[in-house]
Amino acid sequence: MTTIPGRFLEIHVLQPIPFASLNRDDTNAIKTVKWGGAERTRVSSQCWKRAMRLHLQQHLGHSALRTRRLPERIAQHLKDEHHWPAELAERAGRHIAVASSVGAEPPKKDKKAENAEPDAVSNAWATAAMVYIPATAIAELAELAIEHRSALEQAGEPAKFERKHAVIPTSQVDEILRQRNGIINLFGRMLAQVENAEVDGAVQVAHSFTTHATDIEIDYFSAVDDVTSDWGDTTGSAHMGHAEHSAGVLYRNIVVDLHDLHRNLGGGVAATRELADAVIRAALLSLPHAKKNSTAPNTIPALAHLAVRADRPVSYAAAFEKPVAADHAGGGHSDPSVQALSTYATAVNDLLGNSGLLHHAHATLSTADTSGLGERVSSFDELIDGALNRALEVAEPVKETA
């Protein structure tokens, strides 16, 4: 395996978010965090990580599925793509789930709901735990069913359907469930039931928070009743409610462990570069889409800063521990945040010494001082290329076979 000089790639983002509600809790309240004595708006790490995953799926061309409804998905594939009769296709889905190390769960018999409408979801078998697999695995599992079609046709419906009744070979099912794709190599996978299926994630995402104190706004709203409005015979609305929103400049910090990614991929530098490139783009350009139709918070970062280090990852969250004050000359929170990040980066890199910092650069439209953030480049493309050129620079270029 080639050694790559860049150990950690840090992504630091300052992103203005307009009046929006990207991440809420069980009471519909905006998530917050207190930092430096001031209440900030927060977007949880897991919320933004999901946005990154969906972005990667769309742009990488290979998608992953997190699901427990594997038997139904396989059955659907067999019916749609291979014109299997419904009953046989469903039986194949069940047999594959039961054969896997994950195990299968029968639909729960709802005693109280005997008279209720049959519920399509709860009447179907599911895997006993959520699986996380490349989407292409569905077709491969279906192929496995096709291979064993005659056995499936002969397989009866035992009173109690257990693993010993499955006609699909366990090892072949597990082998397909062990497959990885880019997203799994980036974010990792916990699949304890299938041996050697676990992958340690290479991407660390911090909770993001506003660089300044925020007030949560209560948005009171009412919905017009069209009939009342047309007839004008009475007053009142059809519905009233309220929702919480907030606005601010978020600091986001994401770290890609390049050595872990490189190891997950089995040592290919070109593959590492391709995935690192994709995940940086996802980090910069993804957005949780809660309330997207009512708030359209489709912003891009006001500043993106990439640092490549050979020693340890560094968070710049403390740049905003003292809440940033708005620039009353008209610059809002973005420029003072950029300035605070630059000042803090200078102080921390002086303290730590620059030996571990292999490369840093930034791209921004801000006119604030960015002298602590390395070279200024004109585009995200240039920013990403510069960081990856330095991080993955290999002494002897290795020719990789396709």
Add this chain to the structure above:
Amino acid sequence: MTSQPAVQATTAVLLHLSGPLQSWGERSRFNQRDTLRAPTRSGLIGLVAAALGRRRDQPIDDLATLRFTTRIDRPGTLLRDFHTVGGGMPRRLTVATAEREHRRLDKATLVSHRYYLQDAAFTVAVTAADPSLLEACARALRTPVWPPYLGRRSCPPDAPLLIATVNDDPVAHLTGLPLARPAPRRAQAVTVEFHADAAFTGQWPDSPDVSAHHHVHTQIQDDPVSFAPDARHYRTRPVYRRHIQLPAVQCAGLGVDYVTNLATYLKHSTGEHTP
């Protein structure tokens, strides 16, 4: 017998644990993930073990000799975070209902309440009888195998996590290092709380009554025996606690002010190696 050894042995590794969120669980079970008000011994040993690249099933016996003395620069407050997971556990492990049954598949989404400590900052002196162990820990934190985090992976520490390694009295540094908090407006002194996992030793200021050093404040179950997933085990250990008055001028402020003050302290104090 030589009067001065050529190279002074490392006596302590000094750490700064701060970030918007930290979480130091002691009794997390199922969907209630708690946090204590200060870093746990298991959390700190885990931090070092991860930096060393130790897997969970590897022994941590050597790290058991580490002692942690924690200065609470800012205590922080509790934050409850609402978190959902779209199923993901075998049905028999999901939360049981009052009828001792399990949820329907279409309602299997697990909801968890995760507690964090927000806005807290700690200064920790890591000590051990073996200087080479301390040096190995410092080296690991300088170039960690896995990125360090404060109890949960989504909680990276602020820089610097590793303040310095020192070869003189750790207590002098622990009481003398800049405090990561804003200065009070009027008071001349601030009361600062210290926790330790062993009786306090060394030259503590402001303490004519040495018996307070040996007074056990409480007990917690956070002394790790093994992190192995199938054999995770923690022992109960005592918590020693004391309060000391420190001059208000030692309050170094937040963010860049703290880092600048820390750099000045490290430049002027002798016997340390910067991070």
